[in-house]
Amino acid sequence: MNIGIYIYDNAEVLDFSGPYEVFSTAKRLADNNWQVFLVAEHKSLVTARGGFVVNPHYSFADHPAIDVLIVVGGVHTAELIKPQVINWIKQTADSAKHVASVCTGAFLLAKAGLLDGLTVTTHWEDQADLANMFPSLKVIANKRWLSQGKFTTSGGISAGIDMSLALVAQLISPEHAELTAKQMEYQWHKKT
Amino acid sequence: MNIGIYIYDNAEVLDFSGPYEVFSTAKRLADNNWQVFLVAEHKSLVTARGGFVVNPHYSFADHPAIDVLIVVGGVHTAELIKPQVINWIKQTADSAKHVASVCTGAFLLAKAGLLDGLTVTTHWEDQADLANMFPSLKVIANKRWLSQGKFTTSGGISAGIDMSLALVAQLISPEHAELTAKQMEYQWHKKT
Numbered sequence: 001m002n003i004g005i006y007i008y009d010n011a012e013v014l015d016f017s018g019p020y021e022v023f024s025t026a027k028r029l030a031d032n033n034w035q036v037f038l039v040a041e042h043k044s045l046v047t048a049r050g051g052f053v054v055n056p057h058y059s060f061a062d063h064p065a066i067d068v069l070i071v072v073g074g075v076h077t078a079e080l081i082k083p084q085v086i087n088w089i090k091q092t093a094d095s096a097k098h099v100a101s102v103c104t105g106a107f108l109l110a111k112a113g114l115l116d117g118l119t120v121t122t123h124w125e126d127q128a129d130l131a132n133m134f135p136s137l138k139v140i141a142n143k144r145w146l147s148q149g150k151f152t153t154s155g156g157i158s159a160g161i162d163m164s165l166a167l168v169a170q171l172i173s174p175e176h177a178e179l180t181a182k183q184m185e186y187q188w189h190k191k192t
Numbered sequence: 193m194n195i196g197i198y199i200y201d202n203a204e205v206l207d208f209s210g211p212y213e214v215f216s217t218a219k220r221l222a223d224n225n226w227q228v229f230l231v232a233e234h235k236s237l238v239t240a241r242g243g244f245v246v247n248p249h250y251s252f253a254d255h256p257a258i259d260v261l262i263v264v265g266g267v268h269t270a271e272l273i274k275p276q277v278i279n280w281i282k283q284t285a286d287s288a289k290h291v292a293s294v295c296t297g298a299f300l301l302a303k304a305g306l307l308d309g310l311t312v313t314t315h316w317e318d319q320a321d322l323a324n325m326f327p328s329l330k331v332i333a334n335k336r337w338l339s340q341g342k343f344t345t346s347g348g349i350s351a352g353i354d355m356s357l358a359l360v361a362q363l364i365s366p367e368h369a370e371l372t373a374k375q376m377e378y379q380w381h382k383k384t
Binding site: 014125 | 205249
């Protein structure tokens with residue numbers, strides 16, 4: 001199982017580090033063969049929001065096949081107008097088993113045409129913008145995350161941790177997700 | 193206000209990225225002059241637990257004066273036997289206004305002799321070890337974090353987010369900590 005998290009300059013730190021912590025802790029506790037990695041457009045240092053500098057494991061050109069694609073938020077506007085990014089998200093999502101967004105990562109999935117007709121969510125501050133920009137989506141508030149088919153969208157920042165634990169529950173078991181939350185001393189919001 | 197977070201190979205990802213998210217979001221929302229940065233022994237890439245690679249802003253040799261020192265946990269055992277690390281923690285803590293540990297970072301503060309006689313906490317899995325290794329400490333369970341004078345220790349991983357919000361409440365205001373938690377969509381455990 002390959003879990004790839006897409007990051008970019010000005011991505012929100014906790015949007016990717018939260019899910020990374022969840023999936024890598026779940027892997028460690030299960031002692032399974034999951035690979036958890038960060039993918040950026042290019043294989044060079046990425047400066048996330050607030051100046052946090054991270055080195056992606058892979059670029060678009062060299063990453064292994066992705067089974068679970070996580071697209072994170074932050075200042076996502078520059079990504080929204082890069083055809084090569086949107087095309088990569090579309091192609092990678094098409095062959096993935098699960099596709100999820102954290103926070104304003106939903107804008108990138110929507111731009112790739114992946115969320116048409118679906119009920120979705122994003123950061124509370126951006127829900128109106130998402131609905132205006134993509135009228136075919138039904139954007140809702142007051143859910144930490146929700147799934148429709150293979151697509152899962154979550155609210156802002158910390159909600160990505162809850163969503164990632166829900167994916168661990170699906171991919172391994174609810175008990176393993178509980179164990180992971182306990183290890184992280186995280187109070188999991190189990191209800192979407 | 194300079195907020196320095198000490199990181200090292202095999203540090204737990206959320207132990208440093210959680211506080212980084214809190215302090216950098218609080219800074220952005222306040223539009224103040226806080227500097228939030230990661231410090232490592234050397235100025236080269238640090239591989240945190242699970243293979244997450246981060247580029248520290250500063251090394252021991254070139255960081256600015258630190259007002260708030262955060263020492264994180266993870267696989268801390270290699271750090272515990274490095275005199276240059278323990279000495280740096282001791283010296284930096286002596287001149288800092290606030291000193292805090294996340295998770296097993298408490299072992300490093302204790303090794304530097306900073307917690308003698310204090311009531312402290314750490315990750316639930318490591319509380320017995322901490323008490324055995326440093327008998328002069330009073331190690332307690334069932335608190336997300338607690339402060340004594342300028343020293344604050346927190347429980348495991350996610351508890352560092354709660355503790356960082358509590359520091360924001362002290363450094364700016366409780367209202368600003370609430371605003372930061374809301375921006376992060378984080379359900380702050382306000383009580384220690």
